[in-house]
Amino acid sequence: MPPGIPAGYRPYQPRFGGIARQGGIRFAAWSSAASRLWVSIFDEQGNREIERLDLMREGEGVHALFVAGLAAGTRYGFRADGDYAPEQGLWFDPDKLLVDPYAVEIDRSYAYDDRLAARRGEGTDTAPLVPKAIAADLPKPVPVLPPLFQPGGLIYEVPVRAFTMLHPDIPKRQRGTIAALAHPAIVEHLKKLGVGAVELMPVTASIDERHLPPLGLRNAWGYNPVTFMAIDPRLAPGGLKELRQTVATLREAGIGVILDLVFNHTGESDRLGPTLSMRGLDSSAYYQYAPDGRLANDTGTGNTVACDHPIVQGMILDTLRHFVCHAGVDGFRFDLAPILGRVEGRFDAAAPLLKAIRGDPVVGDRVLIAEPWDVGPDAYQLGNFLPPFLEWNDKYRDDVRRFWRGDRGMVGALATRLAGSSDVFAKAGQGASRSVNFIAAHDGMTLADIVAYEHKHNEANGEHNRDGHNENLSWNNGVEGEAGDAAVAKARLDDRRALLATLFASRGTIMLAAGDEFGRTQNGNNNAYAQDNEITWLDWTGRDQALEQCTFLLAAMRRSAPALSDTRFLTGQPPAGSEISDVAWLSETGEPLDETAWHHPERHRLVMMLGGADDEDCRLAAVINGDRRKCMFTLPAREGFFWSPATAGAADISQPVPGRTVIFMVERKMGRAHAEENRNG
Structure with missing residues (x-):
């Protein structure tokens, strides 16, 4: 039993799949409605069906067979027969080869073909069109160590393929793969950013939506899985071992790995979609159906x-146990997470699945992150998941954007977001924030585009700019197309720096989308899921190195200020053992904000002064000038202390603070020489 797993607990012993055992392979699948199930065995190339064997009923929907003489590496698929009545959730068709839902490896990537969606009797055998599962001989589990990442750290959202496709230091054969994330150049970059964990956008095998191939497009994000465990061969030619080694390398560098997993829908889509796996095994059990017999669509994807x-x-x-025990990951982000907790059409934070995840001996101590919304009933659940779940906080995203866009009366909202969003997360006696603070993510405009495009530009997606959100809370700081104009370029750079500084000044967990630290752009495309090309590939050669260096300094500042990574809610009172309050909210004059100032519609300036910035109980001040005019700021003085920039060589408040700027000042104890200089004026 690997270290970290409770004695007597069997972390990954699934009842289903194709598992190599001594002398052969046991194949097992589940279906409550099929009249007959087979396993099809293929040759070493996965091209020719060698034999088709009946699975035997074992009761409770289990169909299984032990086939002697087969070994790990055998390629196979399932077939199922029974009634064919799609309007009743019955899609049985022996001509459809079905990928094992428990497959941990497949021999090729999924590729959409109209023949996969043919009705029974209308098409041909789909075996040549779908991947074959590869019977697994799973490696010895890795030691299940405590997660490296802790709430309050920096999560770095990474689209695996786009991240390194254009990186000049990565060997061409390795670009766009999980292995590339372990390259020394990438590890060095992550460490300079102070990354606590990389959050990998979906790496399990997915399929293109059916409307993309005719447009010459392909899914670049991976949020359209077919099976949940098998890694996409395009992202990891080395399969599970490649992920495992990359996780180990990053862990040695002090960086955890979080997997973004999609359990809310699959690429089998709506009634016009392909039959690939669970639909052909028992659609009425694996998918939700509306009372009128139609597939439920709480995801907006068809099923x-x-x-x-x-x-x-x-x-x-x-699936979760598999990735913990055989890859060593720190945790998981759950896409459209309310679906995991919806019971009889309503969300329940104590739903059986969510309860089981929280209480599982292997999974329960992992980093668990919910995207707390979908498009179904009872859909918006921000703040309603139970600990230890962290939650993507779109209120943070929106309020920070509104403040820097110049919306009126946003100072109070900004302070609430900087402090951990107690209005959302201080529920049922919870004393710490579970917010994942972010300004930009994969879905929406990049941080650089937020300040350069007032409206989306999704024309390349082939949907006449109808897709994607229409309201991005973005602004055009200058005139589009005038990138060579020095004034416009400077204004946009200032705004990007201000947004990044605000993120790094926020209490609790923060998330940065890969490339936003150096100004990645998608040319205004806010729904670039179908752009597996230069629109989404990070331009490492042309990156804004000045902005990147600014972000490195912000990361260093945050690492030196424990008050910023603290997730406890602020009270305005001194914490135990201290004489100074945990926070003070000040005006530019250094005076506490009164009710009038808090609600003044034209106020765009704020100072957040945190106590306990270091072991000497010094204070840290984030000086925020959201106005376009420069302004003098004053900070409260304390005998025996002085204020100085939080990082060497950074701007301070001895001169008027420029507009659209965030400056960090730290209070330090006076040495003897400094005290004498201070007394002499």
Whole structure:
């Protein structure tokens, strides 16, 4: 038993899949409605079906067979027969080769083909069109160590393929893969940013939406999985071992790995979609159906996985255990997470699946992050998940954007977001914030585009700019197309610096989208899911190195200020053992903000002064000038202390603070020489 797993607990012993054992392979699948199931065995190339064997009923929907003489590496798929009535959730068709939902490896990537969606009797055998599962001989589990990442750290959201496709230091054969994340150049960059964990956008095998191939496009994000455990061969030619080694290398550098997993829907889509796996095995059990017999669409993608079904819950838990025990990951981000907690159409934070995840001996101590919304009923659940779940905080994103856009009366909202969003997360006696603070993510405009485009530009997606959010809370700081204009360029750089500084000044967990630290752009595209090209590939050669250096300094400042990574809610009172309050909110004159100032619609200036910035109980001040005019700021003086820039060589408040600027000042104890100089004026 690997270290860290409770004695007697078997962390990954699934009942289903193709598992190599001594003398052969046991194949098992689940279906409550199929009249007959087969396993199809293929040759070493996965091209020719060698034999088709009946699985035997074992009761409770389990169909299984032990085939002697087969070994790990055998390529296989399932077939199922039964009634064919799609309007009743019955899609049985023996001509459809079905990928094992428990496959941990597949021999090729998924590729959309119209023949995969043919009705029974209308098409041909789909075996040549779909990947074959590879029977697993799983490696010895890794030691299950405590997660490196702790709440309050920096999460770095990474699209694996786009991240390194253009990186000049990565060997061309390795670009765009999980292995590239372990390259010394990448590790060095992550360490300069102070990354606590990389959050990998989906790396499990996915398929393009059916409308993309005719447009010459392909899904670049991976949020359209078919099976939950198998890693996409395009991202990891080395399969599970590649992920495992990369996790180990990053862990040695002090960086955890969080996997972004999609359990809310699959690429089998709506009634016109392809039959690839769970639909052909037992669609009525694996997917949610509306009372009128149609597939439920709480995801906006055509189907919704039935996360309230015990067989689905078991598969999801097995998936999580698999990635912890065989890859060593720190945790998981759950896409459209309310679906995991929806029971009989309503969200319940204590739903069986969410409860099981929190209480699982292997999974329960991992980093768990919810995207707390979807498009179904009872859809918006920000703040309603239970600890230890962290939650993506779109209120933080929106209020920070509104403040820097120049919206009126936003000082109070900004202070609340900087302090950890107690209005959202201080529930049921919870004393710490579970907010994941972010300004930009994969979905939406990049941080650089927020200040350069007032409106989205999604024309390249082939939907006549109709897709994506229309309201981005963005602004055009200058005139589009005038990138050569020095004034416009400077104004946009100032705003980007201000947004990044605000993020790094925020209490609790923060998330930075890869490339935002050096000004990545998607040319205004706020829904670039279909752009597996230079629109989404990070331009390392042309990156804004001045902005990048600014971000490195912000990261260093944050690492030196424990008060910023603290997740406890601020009270305005001195914490135990201290004589200074944990926070003070000040005007530019150094005086506490009164009610009039808090609510003044034209106020765009604020000072957040935190106590306990270091072991000497010094204070840290974030001086925020959201106005376009420069202004003198004054900070409260304390005998025996003086204020200086938080990082060497940074700007301070001895001169008027320029507009659209955030400056960090730290209070330091006076040495003898400094005290004498101070007394002499």
